[in-house]
Amino acid sequence: DIVMTQSPDSLAVSLGERATINCKSSQSVLYSSNNKNYLAWYQQKPGQPPKLLIYWASSRESGVPDRFSGGGSETDFTLTISSLQAEDVAVYYCQQYYGSSRTFGQGTKVEIK
């Protein structure tokens, strides 16, 4: 199985500041035939199910604020929150869908400093 490793495990950012979460896969999730990275990002607030934010590494799901952006390729990816808002406090997960067994990172908890 492809192992997904996120860093850091947690981070505290001031309101209005940038938050960056990293995700590294144990093998490339870039499919050469269509040049797409099979990687998604989710947000999970306390007591709620996960919510899809980003797919294909950088495509924003409908309704997701544009302060959320995804980047990277092959094995190294980032989720950036350009200006942290109070409602962004949550745990964020990356997930690969390249392998037959879809796997998630361990999660990164984002808090307000």
Add this chain to the structure above:
Amino acid sequence: EVQLVESGGGLVKPGGSLRLSCAASGFTFSGYNMNWVRQAPGKGLEWVSSISSSSGYLSYADSVRGRFTISRDNAKNSLFLQMNSLRAEDTGVYYCARDGSVHDYWYFDLWGRGTLVTVSS
């Protein structure tokens, strides 16, 4: 409203069985691959099982293969997970999740609120 609603969770003894259900509404259920994803208390997310739109393809995580069975009833817009030989490590919230792809197995674009399964003596 587009939604998934899980039910069937509860407390069960080790070695016991439980059947989870997921009722879909607001979209053409028969057109989507569906999944179960679980989350142990205070832990991260783990994909459990997937089923194709026509039930022709089933897949399982190694941790549940041989013990869990996924199925669906498109006429009733319902997804199921039969869980047998339950272990303490199966404890967690089980989410029903719609696949973002009609023909493949990608990201999960719609989630239910989950149902809690507790395996304890």
